[in-house]
Amino acid sequence: MEDLIALSYKLLALSVIIYLAPRSLKAWITRSKLNHIPTIGPSGILSSYIGAYRMLHHPHDMIQEGYNKYYGTAFKVPTIGKWFVVVSGPQMVDDLRKATDETVSFREALVDVIQTDYTLGPEIHHDPWHVGTVRSPLTRNLGIRFSDIQDEIEVSFADLVPKTREWAQVPALNTIMKIVCRTSNRLFVGLPLCRNPDYRALNEEFTIRVFQAGYIINLFPNIFKPIAGRLFTNVPASIKRATLHLGPIIQERLDQEDKCGPNWPGKPNDLISWLIGSVPGRQHTIHSIVMRILTVNVAAIHTTSMAFTRVLYDLAARPSYVPALREEIKSVIDNEGLTKSALGKMRNLDSFIKESQRMSGVGAVSMVRKILKDFTFSDGTTVPAGVTVAVAGSPTHLNADYYSKPEEFDGLRFARLRECDGEGTKHQMTSLSLEYVVFGNGRHACPGRFFAATQLKALLIHVLMNYDIKLTDGARPPDRWRGITARIPHPTAAVMFRERRDYEGMNEK
Known part of the structure; x- marks a missing residue:
């Protein structure tokens, strides 16, 4: 028995050596090319794994340390199997923003971060033509389809968060994901499929x-x-599984287009039609379109669910903002009704959501890119091909040079900034800047940010005008860090809901 135990330990040790040796050699080779860039954490062949382990559990602390020491230039941090180069300051962020796709690749970095070839499939990696559909026809139709989005929010909340006179505990993230899935798919595939339990479960689970x-x-x-x-x-x-639901619908649309042309009578105005209208000829197949619908769902459900859960936590932890937000919503709706264009008049609402995102809506890094050809920043720092580079995310949002009292949540911060001459649009939540990197910047800024903003505002309006909310113990649930790129709202925390006590009714027509 003792001999067997001893042999097991030897095999385990050998496995560790086999596992670490090639990684250590590769890391050493890469490390030698990055000697000119300072390191946060241990930098030895083996000791760097201590830093990589720390990066798994405390990425924000390490990136903040590098940001404090090397602001305006570059530093590197170890992760499992490779080095990340992190940059900061407006000039370096702008350098990255302006870099060409032939030199600095967003797509290849995304492949590394979420392992696209395995999680979504090689065709999404090599030919993401659906991004143009999200950027153009989806965004263009938000106003036309807003009443459908609003209707699905109302029905979803009625099903999942029924109004009660007493406080009811609701698991926040899980419930919001279900509501966002239904609401998104009302726009993507329409009724009745957006309410089909198996179709909804598929998209939630896949995400x-x-x-x-x-x-x-x-x-x-x-x-x-x-x-x-x-x-x-x-x-x-x-x-x-998705094809069982979507296949007959897509085939019918393709048949109608073959028979009557692209503008056939009664053509639904949804993502299926927009994809069919955008698809390259060689990919005019049910399989390709189903894959794109699943992929768009992943992006929409993940980002909006995370963002709105954060907003709920922030609002429930700070009830003093509720009166001002409700007053603004009621005033705008009384004058204009609840429409997509009316959302643009709700500056306090926009500001509260943007502040929630500033405080917790970005990981330790943002704007992740993979260097395809040696790239030199304007300060002379050269990053060799093959290395992943990113902007310091959360530290940028906590920079006192950019934001007054950056560690404090100020829900009306951006509304006040928009009151200054010439600042009316600069500080709205979908605007891009070098100091606010939730949506990235440049040509690869999030193409779905306008849809996300519309959903978030409509969701928050519904909650504010129909419910009172609070936290079970009054304290905002802490976020969780998942590696260097991901920061998620507490996954199991609950929010308490009850029917709004001072509800006076509202005209949503």
Whole structure:
């Protein structure tokens, strides 16, 4: 027995050596090319793994340390198997914003972060033509389809958060994800499919699995990633399940287009039609369109669910903002009704959501890019090809040079800034700047940010005008860090809901 135990330990030690040796050699080679860039944490061949372990659990602390020491230039941090170069300051962020896709790639960085080849499929990696559909026809139709979005919010809340006279405890993130899934798919695939329990469950589960699997696969060396991909993902099964729901609808649309042309009578105004109108000819297949609908769902459900859960936590922890927000909403709706254009008049609402995102809506880094050709920043720092570079995310949002009392939540911060001459649009939540990096910047800024902002505002309006909310113990649930790029709202915390006590009714027509 003792011999067996001893042999087990030897095999374990050998496995660790086999696992670490190639990674250590690769890391050492890369490290030698980055000697000119200062390091946060240990930098030795083996000791860097101590820093990588710390980065898994305390990424914000390490990035903040580098930001404080090397603001305006670059520093590097170790992660499992590779080095991240992190930059800061307006000039370096602008350098990254202006870099060409041939030199600095957003797509290849995304492949590394969420392991796109395994979690979504190689075709999404190599030909993401659906991004143009989100950027153009989806965004263009938000006003036309706003009443549908609003209707689905009302029905979803009625089903999942029924109004009660007494306080009822609601699991925040899980419930919001279900509501966002329904609301998004009202726009994507319409009634009745957006309310189909199996279709909704598929998209919710697929979204969760994509990010969980990407995180896990990144813990493996490259040689083992295909095996990990097969173990922790099941894209073909998800496509097959989605095709059972979407296949007949898509086929009918394709048949109508073949028969009557692209503008056939009664053509639904939804994501399915927009994708069919955008798809390259060679990908005019049910499989390709189903894959794109799943992928758009992943982005929409993940980002908006996370963002609105943060907003709920912030609002429930700071009830003093409720009267001003309700007063603004009522005033605008009384004058204009509840429309997409009316949302633009609600500056306090916009500001509160943007402040929530400033405080907790970005990971330790943002604007992640992979260097394809050696790239030199304007300060002379050169980052070699093959290295991943990013902007310091959360530290940028806590910079006192950019924001007064940055550590304090100020829900009307951006509304006040918009009162200054010439600042009316600069500080709205969808605007891009070098000091606010939730949506990134440049040509790869989030194409769905206008849809996300519309949803977030409509969701918050519904909560404010129909419910009172509070936290179970009064304290905002702490966020959780998942590696260097992800910061998520507390996944199991609850928010208390009850029917609004001073509710006077509202005209939403």
